[in-house]
Amino acid sequence: MNLHLRYNLDKICRAVLKEQLDKFGFRYSLSDSACVYFHDQIPDDKYIRLYETLQKYGIEILDNKKAVMVQRVKGIISNMLDNCDVPLMKISAHLSNELGENYRTIAQIFSETCHMTIENYIIMCKIERAKQLLLNEALSLTEISYKLNYSSVAHLSNQFKKITGLTPSSFQRIAVSRRHFKTTMLN
Amino acid sequence: MYLDKLHIVLAEDDQDDRLLFNNVFNHVKINHTLKMCEDGIELMDYLRNSEDVPDIIFLDLAMPGKSGIECLTEIKKDERLRDITIAIYSTTSVKATIEQAFILGANVFLKKPNEYDELKKILTEVIYINWQYITEGFNKENFMISY
Numbered sequence: 001m002n003l004h005l006r007y008n009l010d011k012i013c014r015a016v017l018k019e020q021l022d023k024f025g026f027r028y029s030l031s032d033s034a035c036v037y038f039h040d041q042i043p044d045d046k047y048i049r050l051y052e053t054l055q056k057y058g059i060e061i062l063d064n065k066k067a068v069m070v071q072r073v074k075g076i077i078s079n080m081l082d083n084c085d086v087p088l089m090k091i092s093a094h095l096s097n098e099l100g101e102n103y104r105t106i107a108q109i110f111s112e113t114c115h116m117t118i119e120n121y122i123i124m125c126k127i128e129r130a131k132q133l134l135l136n137e138a139l140s141l142t143e144i145s146y147k148l149n150y151s152s153v154a155h156l157s158n159q160f161k162k163i164t165g166l167t168p169s170s171f172q173r174i175a176v177s178r179r180h181f182k183t184t185m186l187n
Numbered sequence: 188m189y190l191d192k193l194h195i196v197l198a199e200d201d202q203d204d205r206l207l208f209n210n211v212f213n214h215v216k217i218n219h220t221l222k223m224c225e226d227g228i229e230l231m232d233y234l235r236n237s238e239d240v241p242d243i244i245f246l247d248l249a250m251p252g253k254s255g256i257e258c259l260t261e262i263k264k265d266e267r268l269r270d271i272t273i274a275i276y277s278t279t280s281v282k283a284t285i286e287q288a289f290i291l292g293a294n295v296f297l298k299k300p301n302e303y304d305e306l307k308k309i310l311t312e313v314i315y316i317n318w319q320y321i322t323e324g325f326n327k328e329n330f331m332i333s334y
Contacts, residue, residue: 074323114319114322115216115217115315115318116315116319121319124316124319128325128326128329131326131329132326132329135329163332164331164332164333165332165333165334166331166332166333171331174286174289174290174331175328175329175331177286177290178289178290178292178328178331179328181290181291181292182263182292182328
């Protein structure tokens with residue numbers, strides 16, 4: 001026997017949405033134009049879980065598909081920098097593999113969302129790490145260049161100057177005075 | 188962190204320069220608001236009486252009444268204001284002044300270029316880099332760029 005059905009897709013979607021949103025305990029209102037208004041800020045981890053949950057029902061959060069991809073890219077980059085033995089040359093291939101997208105798409109979405117190319121973002125992350133290491137771990141520039149996978153101290157030094165406008169040694173000297181000033185004068 | 192809107196403040200006593208900066212900021216693709224103050228005194232008044240704290244302040248070094256350095260010092264002494272990114276700009280770049288600004292807590296020191304396109308390039312870059320510091324949670328103590 002055949003049972004013939006007629007669906008109201010809009011009703012189904014709304015019912016699913018409501019059910020899932022209620023499970024998360026969000027305070028929200030649904031508008032007619034497939035838009036959910038949240039009364040409170042949503043923490044990132046819940047955002048990602050909601051994204052994944054709704055995806056199972058074929059419901060896509062439009063604004064944040066890109067944001068989620070960018071988050072994954074940043075996570076992968078951060079891991080690569082933590083395991084400093086990974087050659088950075090392979091980053092494009094590695095990202096492409098991990099995300100199952102071609103690198104051009106990934107790079108384009110990243111630049112659109114972060115207002116910075118992946119390459120420049122990686123450089124910025126590396127220089128931030130170099131600053132931390134210079135100040136907190138008291139490592140020499142040679143040790144830092146090795147740790148951050150630079151081909152030479154000169155390469156790190158030049159990149160540092162290019163990004164910050166300061167040489168690593170000027171930066172270190174000024175940063176120490178700055179910290180000293182902050183603790184003695186302001187507190 | 189999801190940043191909704193970037194709140195930019197500019198303190199500049201020269202009207203032409205205010206227009207110039209305004210023009211540049213109009214090209215920034217990040218959703219933002221811009222508040223302009225005509226000198227350091229107006230800036231400090233605004234900061235102390237406004238409910239929302241800006242994300243970044245562009246400060247002219249030489250202003251009548253209250254200089255950029257004086258504003259910077261007052262901002263850093265104020266617990267509510269001290270985390271705001273401060274970009275100081277000037278027509279000259281004396282090494283000692285740059286270092287002093289950084290030690291007092293400035294994040295960016297820029298020598299104002301004569302070319303409009305160059306200014307546009309630098310200001311846009313500063314806004315985007317600051318945006319990374321905010322969204323990535325990089326350590327702002329180490330945020331120092333000299334242009």
